[in-house]
Amino acid sequence: DAGVIQSPRHEVTEMGQEVTLRCKPISGHDYLFWYRQTMMRGLELLIYFNNNVPIDDSGMPEDRFSAKMPNASFSTLKIQPSEPRDSAVYFCASSFRDKLFFGSGTQLSVL
Amino acid sequence: GNSVTQMEGPVTLSEEAFLTINCTYTATGYPSLFWYVQYPGEGLQLLLKATKADDKGSNKGFEATYRKETTSFHLEKGSVQVSDSAVYFCALSDRTGGGNKLTFGTGTQLKVEL
Numbered sequence: 321d322a323g324v325i326q327s328p329r330h331e332v333t334e335m336g337q338e339v340t341l342r343c344k345p346i347s348g349h350d351y352l353f354w355y356r357q358t359m360m361r362g363l364e365l366l367i368y369f370n371n372n373v374p375i376d377d378s379g380m381p382e383d384r385f386s387a388k389m390p391n392a393s394f395s396t397l398k399i400q401p402s403e404p405r406d407s408a409v410y411f412c413a414s415s416f417r418d419k420l421f422f423g424s425g426t427q428l429s430v431l
Numbered sequence: 432g433n434s435v436t437q438m439e440g441p442v443t444l445s446e447e448a449f450l451t452i453n454c455t456y457t458a459t460g461y462p463s464l465f466w467y468v469q470y471p472g473e474g475l476q477l478l479l480k481a482t483k484a485d486d487k488g489s490n491k492g493f494e495a496t497y498r499k500e501t502t503s504f505h506l507e508k509g510s511v512q513v514s515d516s517a518v519y520f521c522a523l524s525d526r527t528g529g530g531n532k533l534t535f536g537t538g539t540q541l542k543v544e545l
Contacts, residue, residue: 422474
C-alpha cells in the first residue's frame with residue numbers, strides 16, 4: 321500500500337483565496353483525522369471521521385474551515401477565505417484499530 | 432481533559448550518548464501511550480507504544496516504560512546515532528473517541544552530532 325497520500329505537498333496562496341487540501345487514506349482504514357502543525361501550537365486535531373461520518377469537529381478553528389469525506393477513499397479540508405495565520409503544515413492520518421498512519425503533509429503558506 | 436507534557440528542546444547530543452526525553456501525562460481512565468518520530472519533511476511515524484501500566488514499548492533501540500504511579504512515559508536510548516536526529520512526540524490515546532484519537536505533546540527536537 322502507498323500509505324496515506326496528501327496533495328498538494330506545497331501550496332502558496334494569497335489571502336482571501338480558497339484553499340483545498342486533499343487526502344487519500346489507506347484502504348480499509350475506518351478513521352480519518354486532520355491535524356494542523358505550527359511552531360507555536362504544535363499538533364492540533366482539527367476534525368476526525370469514522371466510516372466517512374464526522375465525529376468531532378471541535379478543533380476546527382473557525383467557520384472558514386470545513387472538511388468532507390464523500391467516500392472511504394477521499395477527504396478534503398477547505399479554507400475559505402484563507403488568512404496568513406492559517407499558514408501551517410496540515411496532516412491527514414488514517415487508522416484501523418490502534419494503528420495510526422500519517423501522510424507527508426501539505427505545507428500551506430498564505431501571503 | 433487529557434494532556435501531554437514533554438521536555439522542551441532542542442536536545443543536542445554527541446553520537447553514542449545516552450538519550451532521555453521526558454514525558455508526563457494527565458488523563459482520565461487508562462490511556463495507551465505512544466512515541467512518534469518525525470523526520471524533516473515527513474509525517475509522523477509510530478516509534479513505540481505501551482497499552483497498560485508497567486508495559487515497556489521498544490523499537491530500533493528506543494524504549495519507554497508506562498509508569499502509572501508517576502504518570503510518565505520517558506523515552507530512552509542507550510547510544511544515539513546521527514540518523515536519530517528528528518522531532519519526537521509523546522502522545523496518549525483517548526479511548527472514548529475510538530479509532531486512536533491522539534493527544535500529542537509539543538514535540539522535542541533531537542540533534543545528534545558527530
